[in-house]
Amino acid sequence: NAGVTQTPKFQVLKTGQSMTLQCAQDMNHEYMSWYRQDPGMGLRLIHYSVGAGITDQGEVPNGYNVSRSTTEDFPLRLLSAAPSQTSVYFCASSYTLATNEKLFFGSGTQLSVL
């Protein structure tokens, strides 16, 4: 049982490049989400999903796309990277949010956009 697995751990992009951050969980969790963590700003929700085929926007969705084709995977896509997207990204999942369940976080991806 690996929990929540994120790849890559580090990434450097040039402005305008695209990339996908991968997130997978093997706990059969319904709920998956992406956060970004910036100094002094805590964790801010980008997008989330309550099940396969269902996604919705969080607090800071601009510049990011997501899809949820399977229960296990929830990739985050940056279509045209900007320096403002330099951040640490965390994927998090929980069994269900119907009763506010504990979030399990991945190990994070440190992204730098030059």
Next chain:
Amino acid sequence: GENVEQHPSTLSVQEGDSAVIKCTYSDSASNYFPWYKQELGKRPQLIIDIRSNVGEKKDQRIAVTLNKTAKHFSLHITETQPEDSAVYFCAASKNWGTGNQFYFGTGTSLTVIP
């Protein structure tokens, strides 16, 4: 949306002393309040949580109190140890049908001085 404020942003205590971190929230419908600990370079991990039908919860050296009327909740760590040094995040969330969001505070960097 919900607004969670967290204070202080940094806190230094002597080993063995107590530490208190306070959070306020704005949405009276929020009903779940977790606390996450993030050690340097690691992922956030849940340490304690409280639901709105409970005023206080304790787990060994850590406790959380909730005042729904004032819309604030606090984390108390007693007999602090060097391994308690980390960044602590509070969060608030509520149920609303198929969707849910966790709103995080900006974090408190706790240093326990041996």
